[in-house]
Amino acid sequence: MHKTTEEIHTxxxxxxxxxxxLDAIAAKQAGMIGIWLDRYRVKLEDTPRSVERMSRLTExxxxxxxxxxxxxxxx
Numbered sequence: 410m411h412k413t414t415e416e417i418h419t420x421x422x423x424x425x426x427x428x429x430x431l432d433a434i435a436a437k438q439a440g441m442i443g444i445w446l447d448r449y450r451v452k453l454e455d456t457p458r459s460v461e462r463m464s465r466l467t468e469x470x471x472x473x474x475x476x477x478x479x480x481x482x483x484x
Contacts, residue, residue, distance in 0.1 A: 420440050420442075428445075
């Protein structure tokens with residue numbers, strides 16, 4: 410295990426999974442950035458604004474690179 414002197418905070422964590430309600434929304438409620446992996450590009454008009462959505466894991470690098478912007482967007 411890597412040791413670090415930096416603290417890791419819940420609000421700095423990204424949680425990615427393919428279940429909108431059980432994973433992405435719950436992660437947001439726990440203080441993390443919830444990201445819904447919507448592989449099938451489901452058309453949901455009621456997708457919460459507090460949940461980021463991506464259709465491919467390759468999009469993760471874009472979200473990670475802009476983590477601060479995503480966090481601000483999802484507040």
